[in-house]
Amino acid sequence: MELRARVARPLRYGPHGSPPGCAMKSATGTVIILVEDENDHVPDLPNKDRILCEKDGQLGSVEVNAVDADQSPFSGPFNFETLKDHNAN
Structure with missing residues (x-):
């Protein structure tokens, strides 16, 4: 059995809470992560x-x-991979 979940997580870019040496710019956006599972429990992404x-x-x-x-x-x-030219619709 395969389950799919679409998880939208906020993305924060910039100096607030970022590791030292990061660029001094800031922006926000959304990262969409598709989660696939082939057994009982779908993996969870605990950090929001x-x-x-x-x-x-x-x-x-x-x-x-x-x-x-x-x-x-x-x-x-x-396993994580970046999908190129992925249409989320």
Whole structure:
């Protein structure tokens, strides 16, 4: 059985709460994360906020943590990928 969940999480870009050395700019947006599962429990993304940090003009990154109530070996490790040209509609 495969379950899919669409999770929208806020994304905060900027110096407030960001690691040292981040660019002194700020913006907000939304990251949409598609969660797929093939067993009993859909993985959960416990952190509601994501922080994007850009250092010295380099491409920034967003840290995503996931937990799964299933027992090993069905609870991880998790695989994450960036979908290019993905239409969320």
